[in-house]
Amino acid sequence: MIETRQQLDEAREACRKMVTKRAALSAGSSVIPLPGLDIGTDVSILLALLPAINERFGLSEQQLAQLHPNRKKYNFIAITGVGSRLIGKTLTREAVTHALKRVGVRVATKSVARYIPFLGQALAAGLSFSAMKMLWNSHIDNCYRVVSEVLSQTTTADTTAPRQPPMMS
Structure with missing residues:
Protein backbone atom coordinates (compact mmCIF):
# COMPACT_ATOMS: atom_id res chain seq x y z
CA MET A 1 0.00 0.00 0.00
CA GLU A 10 8.42 5.91 -7.26
CA ALA A 11 5.48 3.76 -8.37
CA ARG A 12 4.79 6.10 -11.27
CA GLU A 13 8.42 6.06 -12.42
CA ALA A 14 8.65 2.26 -12.17
CA CYS A 15 5.46 1.90 -14.21
CA ARG A 16 6.64 4.36 -16.86
CA LYS A 17 9.83 2.32 -17.33
CA MET A 18 7.74 -0.84 -17.63
CA VAL A 19 5.50 0.89 -20.20
CA THR A 20 8.41 2.02 -22.35
CA LYS A 21 9.75 -1.55 -22.54
CA ARG A 22 6.34 -2.98 -23.43
CA ALA A 23 5.65 -0.23 -26.00
CA ALA A 24 8.96 -1.14 -27.67
CA LEU A 25 7.81 -4.78 -27.79
CA SER A 26 4.54 -3.64 -29.39
CA ALA A 27 6.51 -1.62 -31.95
CA GLY A 28 8.70 -4.61 -32.73
CA SER A 29 5.69 -6.81 -33.45
CA SER A 30 4.35 -4.17 -35.85
CA ALA A 48 -0.61 -8.29 -18.65
CA LEU A 49 0.46 -4.68 -18.19
CA LEU A 50 -2.73 -3.02 -16.93
CA PRO A 51 -3.13 -5.37 -13.93
CA ALA A 52 0.60 -4.96 -13.17
CA ILE A 53 0.19 -1.18 -13.09
CA ASN A 54 -2.92 -1.45 -10.91
CA GLU A 55 -1.06 -3.72 -8.51
CA ARG A 56 1.98 -1.42 -8.34
CA PHE A 57 -0.31 1.41 -7.24
CA GLY A 58 -2.21 -0.82 -4.77
CA LEU A 59 -5.33 -0.65 -6.93
CA SER A 60 -5.89 -4.25 -7.99
CA GLU A 61 -9.26 -5.80 -7.24
CA GLN A 62 -7.71 -8.04 -4.56
CA GLN A 63 -5.79 -5.19 -2.90
CA LEU A 64 -8.87 -2.96 -2.76
CA ALA A 65 -10.93 -5.78 -1.25
CA GLN A 66 -8.49 -6.03 1.68
CA LEU A 67 -8.58 -2.33 2.60
CA HIS A 68 -10.11 -0.86 5.74
CA PRO A 69 -13.69 0.23 4.87
CA ASN A 70 -12.87 3.96 5.17
CA ARG A 71 -9.84 3.67 2.90
CA LYS A 72 -11.84 1.54 0.47
CA LYS A 73 -14.51 4.26 0.36
CA TYR A 74 -11.92 6.94 -0.47
CA ASN A 75 -10.49 4.73 -3.21
CA PHE A 76 -13.82 4.06 -4.89
CA ILE A 77 -14.80 7.73 -4.76
CA ALA A 78 -11.47 8.66 -6.39
CA ILE A 79 -11.76 5.91 -9.02
CA THR A 80 -15.26 7.07 -9.90
CA GLY A 81 -14.02 10.66 -10.13
CA VAL A 82 -11.28 9.66 -12.58
CA GLY A 83 -13.80 7.66 -14.61
CA SER A 84 -11.52 4.73 -15.37
CA ARG A 85 -12.95 1.35 -16.33
CA LEU A 86 -9.57 -0.28 -15.81
CA ILE A 87 -8.76 0.46 -12.16
CA GLY A 88 -9.72 -1.97 -9.42
CA LYS A 89 -11.53 -4.39 -11.71
CA THR A 90 -10.82 -7.64 -13.44
CA LEU A 91 -10.16 -6.87 -17.08
CA THR A 92 -12.96 -7.89 -19.39
CA ARG A 93 -13.16 -8.05 -23.15
CA GLU A 94 -15.34 -4.92 -23.04
CA ALA A 95 -12.75 -2.97 -21.02
CA VAL A 96 -9.92 -4.00 -23.34
CA THR A 97 -11.98 -3.11 -26.40
CA HIS A 98 -12.80 0.28 -24.90
CA ALA A 99 -9.12 0.91 -24.17
CA LEU A 100 -8.06 -0.02 -27.71
CA LYS A 101 -10.79 2.20 -29.20
CA ARG A 102 -9.12 5.16 -27.48
CA VAL A 103 -6.11 4.67 -29.73
CA GLY A 104 -8.08 3.11 -32.61
CA VAL A 105 -7.02 5.45 -35.42
CA ARG A 106 -3.35 4.90 -34.67
CA VAL A 107 -3.81 1.12 -34.40
CA ALA A 108 -5.74 1.00 -37.69
CA THR A 109 -3.18 3.20 -39.44
CA LYS A 110 -0.28 1.07 -38.24
CA SER A 111 -2.02 -2.09 -39.47
CA VAL A 112 -2.28 -0.67 -42.98
CA ALA A 113 1.06 1.17 -43.00
CA ARG A 114 3.17 -1.88 -42.25
CA TYR A 115 2.41 -3.35 -45.68
CA ILE A 116 4.13 -0.44 -47.43
CA PRO A 117 7.71 -1.60 -48.05
CA PHE A 118 10.46 -0.19 -45.81
CA LEU A 119 9.00 3.16 -44.78
CA GLY A 120 5.63 1.64 -43.89
CA GLN A 121 7.16 -0.73 -41.37
CA ALA A 122 9.01 2.10 -39.65
CA LEU A 123 5.82 4.16 -39.60
CA ALA A 124 3.85 1.22 -38.19
CA ALA A 125 6.43 0.70 -35.45
CA GLY A 126 6.40 4.38 -34.53
CA LEU A 127 2.60 4.50 -34.46
CA SER A 128 2.43 1.34 -32.37
CA PHE A 129 4.98 2.63 -29.88
CA SER A 130 3.28 6.00 -29.50
CA ALA A 131 -0.27 4.60 -29.33
CA MET A 132 0.53 2.02 -26.70
CA LYS A 133 2.70 4.41 -24.68
CA MET A 134 -0.09 6.99 -24.75
CA LEU A 135 -2.70 4.44 -23.63
CA TRP A 136 -0.61 3.02 -20.81
CA ASN A 137 0.73 6.37 -19.60
CA SER A 138 -2.86 7.59 -19.45
CA HIS A 139 -3.67 4.63 -17.21
CA ILE A 140 -0.64 5.41 -15.03
CA ASP A 141 -1.80 9.03 -14.72
CA ASN A 142 -5.29 7.85 -13.71
CA CYS A 143 -3.86 5.53 -11.06
CA TYR A 144 -1.59 8.31 -9.82
CA ARG A 145 -4.55 10.70 -9.51
CA VAL A 146 -6.61 8.12 -7.62
CA VAL A 147 -3.88 7.35 -5.08
CA SER A 148 -2.96 11.03 -4.77
CA GLU A 149 -6.59 11.89 -4.01
CA VAL A 150 -6.81 9.07 -1.46
CA LEU A 151 -3.59 10.21 0.21
CA SER A 152 -4.87 13.78 0.48
CA GLN A 153 -8.26 12.60 1.79
CA THR A 154 -6.79 10.27 4.39
CA THR A 155 -4.27 12.90 5.48
CA THR A 156 -7.08 15.44 5.86
CA ALA A 157 -9.23 12.93 7.72
CA ASP A 158 -6.35 12.10 10.06
CA THR A 159 -5.70 15.75 10.91
CA THR A 160 -9.36 16.74 11.34
CA ALA A 161 -10.43 13.73 13.42
CA PRO A 162 -11.13 14.60 17.04
CA ARG A 163 -8.40 13.43 19.36
CA GLN A 164 -9.29 11.32 22.34
CA PRO A 165 -7.76 12.48 25.59
CA PRO A 166 -5.25 10.05 27.08
CA MET A 167 -6.72 7.56 29.50
CA MET A 168 -5.68 8.09 33.10
CA SER A 169 -5.04 5.00 35.16
Whole structure:
Protein backbone atom coordinates (compact mmCIF):
# COMPACT_ATOMS: atom_id res chain seq x y z
CA MET A 1 0.00 0.00 0.00
CA ILE A 2 1.31 3.41 -0.93
CA GLU A 3 1.39 5.71 2.10
CA THR A 4 3.56 8.66 1.01
CA ARG A 5 4.01 10.95 -1.99
CA GLN A 6 7.54 9.63 -2.43
CA GLN A 7 6.24 6.05 -2.73
CA LEU A 8 3.61 7.30 -5.17
CA ASP A 9 6.22 9.03 -7.34
CA GLU A 10 8.42 5.91 -7.26
CA ALA A 11 5.48 3.76 -8.37
CA ARG A 12 4.79 6.10 -11.27
CA GLU A 13 8.42 6.06 -12.42
CA ALA A 14 8.65 2.26 -12.17
CA CYS A 15 5.46 1.90 -14.21
CA ARG A 16 6.64 4.36 -16.86
CA LYS A 17 9.83 2.32 -17.33
CA MET A 18 7.74 -0.84 -17.63
CA VAL A 19 5.50 0.89 -20.20
CA THR A 20 8.41 2.02 -22.35
CA LYS A 21 9.75 -1.55 -22.54
CA ARG A 22 6.34 -2.98 -23.43
CA ALA A 23 5.65 -0.23 -26.00
CA ALA A 24 8.96 -1.14 -27.67
CA LEU A 25 7.81 -4.78 -27.79
CA SER A 26 4.54 -3.64 -29.39
CA ALA A 27 6.51 -1.62 -31.95
CA GLY A 28 8.70 -4.61 -32.73
CA SER A 29 5.69 -6.81 -33.45
CA SER A 30 4.35 -4.17 -35.85
CA VAL A 31 7.35 -4.58 -38.11
CA ILE A 32 6.54 -8.23 -38.83
CA PRO A 33 4.00 -8.27 -41.68
CA LEU A 34 1.80 -11.12 -40.42
CA PRO A 35 -1.93 -10.33 -40.31
CA GLY A 36 -3.22 -9.99 -36.76
CA LEU A 37 0.15 -10.39 -35.06
CA ASP A 38 0.40 -6.75 -34.04
CA ILE A 39 -3.13 -6.54 -32.59
CA GLY A 40 -2.74 -9.89 -30.84
CA THR A 41 0.52 -8.73 -29.31
CA ASP A 42 -1.00 -5.42 -28.22
CA VAL A 43 -3.96 -7.17 -26.55
CA SER A 44 -1.74 -9.69 -24.76
CA ILE A 45 0.57 -6.93 -23.52
CA LEU A 46 -2.45 -4.89 -22.45
CA LEU A 47 -3.90 -7.83 -20.51
CA ALA A 48 -0.61 -8.29 -18.65
CA LEU A 49 0.46 -4.68 -18.19
CA LEU A 50 -2.73 -3.02 -16.93
CA PRO A 51 -3.13 -5.37 -13.93
CA ALA A 52 0.60 -4.96 -13.17
CA ILE A 53 0.19 -1.18 -13.09
CA ASN A 54 -2.92 -1.45 -10.91
CA GLU A 55 -1.06 -3.72 -8.51
CA ARG A 56 1.98 -1.42 -8.34
CA PHE A 57 -0.31 1.41 -7.24
CA GLY A 58 -2.21 -0.82 -4.77
CA LEU A 59 -5.33 -0.65 -6.93
CA SER A 60 -5.89 -4.25 -7.99
CA GLU A 61 -9.26 -5.80 -7.24
CA GLN A 62 -7.71 -8.04 -4.56
CA GLN A 63 -5.79 -5.19 -2.90
CA LEU A 64 -8.87 -2.96 -2.76
CA ALA A 65 -10.93 -5.78 -1.25
CA GLN A 66 -8.49 -6.03 1.68
CA LEU A 67 -8.58 -2.33 2.60
CA HIS A 68 -10.11 -0.86 5.74
CA PRO A 69 -13.69 0.23 4.87
CA ASN A 70 -12.87 3.96 5.17
CA ARG A 71 -9.84 3.67 2.90
CA LYS A 72 -11.84 1.54 0.47
CA LYS A 73 -14.51 4.26 0.36
CA TYR A 74 -11.92 6.94 -0.47
CA ASN A 75 -10.49 4.73 -3.21
CA PHE A 76 -13.82 4.06 -4.89
CA ILE A 77 -14.80 7.73 -4.76
CA ALA A 78 -11.47 8.66 -6.39
CA ILE A 79 -11.76 5.91 -9.02
CA THR A 80 -15.26 7.07 -9.90
CA GLY A 81 -14.02 10.66 -10.13
CA VAL A 82 -11.28 9.66 -12.58
CA GLY A 83 -13.80 7.66 -14.61
CA SER A 84 -11.52 4.73 -15.37
CA ARG A 85 -12.95 1.35 -16.33
CA LEU A 86 -9.57 -0.28 -15.81
CA ILE A 87 -8.76 0.46 -12.16
CA GLY A 88 -9.72 -1.97 -9.42
CA LYS A 89 -11.53 -4.39 -11.71
CA THR A 90 -10.82 -7.64 -13.44
CA LEU A 91 -10.16 -6.87 -17.08
CA THR A 92 -12.96 -7.89 -19.39
CA ARG A 93 -13.16 -8.05 -23.15
CA GLU A 94 -15.34 -4.92 -23.04
CA ALA A 95 -12.75 -2.97 -21.02
CA VAL A 96 -9.92 -4.00 -23.34
CA THR A 97 -11.98 -3.11 -26.40
CA HIS A 98 -12.80 0.28 -24.90
CA ALA A 99 -9.12 0.91 -24.17
CA LEU A 100 -8.06 -0.02 -27.71
CA LYS A 101 -10.79 2.20 -29.20
CA ARG A 102 -9.12 5.16 -27.48
CA VAL A 103 -6.11 4.67 -29.73
CA GLY A 104 -8.08 3.11 -32.61
CA VAL A 105 -7.02 5.45 -35.42
CA ARG A 106 -3.35 4.90 -34.67
CA VAL A 107 -3.81 1.12 -34.40
CA ALA A 108 -5.74 1.00 -37.69
CA THR A 109 -3.18 3.20 -39.44
CA LYS A 110 -0.28 1.07 -38.24
CA SER A 111 -2.02 -2.09 -39.47
CA VAL A 112 -2.28 -0.67 -42.98
CA ALA A 113 1.06 1.17 -43.00
CA ARG A 114 3.17 -1.88 -42.25
CA TYR A 115 2.41 -3.35 -45.68
CA ILE A 116 4.13 -0.44 -47.43
CA PRO A 117 7.71 -1.60 -48.05
CA PHE A 118 10.46 -0.19 -45.81
CA LEU A 119 9.00 3.16 -44.78
CA GLY A 120 5.63 1.64 -43.89
CA GLN A 121 7.16 -0.73 -41.37
CA ALA A 122 9.01 2.10 -39.65
CA LEU A 123 5.82 4.16 -39.60
CA ALA A 124 3.85 1.22 -38.19
CA ALA A 125 6.43 0.70 -35.45
CA GLY A 126 6.40 4.38 -34.53
CA LEU A 127 2.60 4.50 -34.46
CA SER A 128 2.43 1.34 -32.37
CA PHE A 129 4.98 2.63 -29.88
CA SER A 130 3.28 6.00 -29.50
CA ALA A 131 -0.27 4.60 -29.33
CA MET A 132 0.53 2.02 -26.70
CA LYS A 133 2.70 4.41 -24.68
CA MET A 134 -0.09 6.99 -24.75
CA LEU A 135 -2.70 4.44 -23.63
CA TRP A 136 -0.61 3.02 -20.81
CA ASN A 137 0.73 6.37 -19.60
CA SER A 138 -2.86 7.59 -19.45
CA HIS A 139 -3.67 4.63 -17.21
CA ILE A 140 -0.64 5.41 -15.03
CA ASP A 141 -1.80 9.03 -14.72
CA ASN A 142 -5.29 7.85 -13.71
CA CYS A 143 -3.86 5.53 -11.06
CA TYR A 144 -1.59 8.31 -9.82
CA ARG A 145 -4.55 10.70 -9.51
CA VAL A 146 -6.61 8.12 -7.62
CA VAL A 147 -3.88 7.35 -5.08
CA SER A 148 -2.96 11.03 -4.77
CA GLU A 149 -6.59 11.89 -4.01
CA VAL A 150 -6.81 9.07 -1.46
CA LEU A 151 -3.59 10.21 0.21
CA SER A 152 -4.87 13.78 0.48
CA GLN A 153 -8.26 12.60 1.79
CA THR A 154 -6.79 10.27 4.39
CA THR A 155 -4.27 12.90 5.48
CA THR A 156 -7.08 15.44 5.86
CA ALA A 157 -9.23 12.93 7.72
CA ASP A 158 -6.35 12.10 10.06
CA THR A 159 -5.70 15.75 10.91
CA THR A 160 -9.36 16.74 11.34
CA ALA A 161 -10.43 13.73 13.42
CA PRO A 162 -11.13 14.60 17.04
CA ARG A 163 -8.40 13.43 19.36
CA GLN A 164 -9.29 11.32 22.34
CA PRO A 165 -7.76 12.48 25.59
CA PRO A 166 -5.25 10.05 27.08
CA MET A 167 -6.72 7.56 29.50
CA MET A 168 -5.68 8.09 33.10
CA SER A 169 -5.04 5.00 35.16
